[in-house]
Amino acid sequence: MGASDHSQIQRLNKNEKLPGVIDKLLAAPDEQFAALAETQKSPEDSALALVPYSAPFLETKFAALSSLDTELQNRLYEIRANLAMLNHDVEQAQFYFRLTFGDLSEGNCGRVLQNLVGVHKKAADRAQIVADGIGKIRWSE
Numbered sequence: 001m002g003a004s005d006h007s008q009i010q011r012l013n014k015n016e017k018l019p020g021v022i023d024k025l026l027a028a029p030d031e032q033f034a035a036l037a038e039t040q041k042s043p044e045d046s047a048l049a050l051v052p053y054s055a056p057f058l059e060t061k062f063a064a065l066s067s068l069d070t071e072l073q074n075r076l077y078e079i080r081a082n083l084a085m086l087n088h089d090v091e092q093a094q095f096y097f098r099l100t101f102g103d104l105s106e107g108n109c110g111r112v113l114q115n116l117v118g119v120h121k122k123a124a125d126r127a128q129i130v131a132d133g134i135g136k137i138r139w140s141e
Contacts, residue, residue, distance in 0.1 A: 089123035
């Protein structure tokens with residue numbers, strides 16, 4: 001990590017030790033990451049619980065965005081729209097998850113599980129779009 005990366009991290013997170021911790025993690029061998037990932041795995045028969053996210057400050061100050069520069073306004077609008085779509089995917093995932101506890105025929109159970117996996121993938125893609133949108137914002141010094 002370069003010095004500018006460190007200063008940006010310190011602006012966003014006041015923990016002075018964080019850049020050093022990140023440097024150590026980045027310097028660790030791939031085998032250590034693989035071992036850590038293995039210890040964090042969920043049991044094969046467990047389900048991923050998705051939760052909706054909100055941006056209350058963005059929602060309450062939405063009308064005030066017109067005073068910001070056009071590029072930032074567009075980024076914030078995109079983030080807001082993609083967050084709404086992500087939350088819709090989360091609602092669908094929760095719906096399909098609840099269905100798995102019902103009395104389903106084998107065929108319907110397969111369809112529900114297929115839909116659940118599909119909506120999880122869709123939510124993961126949408127979450128990446130939201131994160132990328134946030135990452136594209138140029139934070140002022």
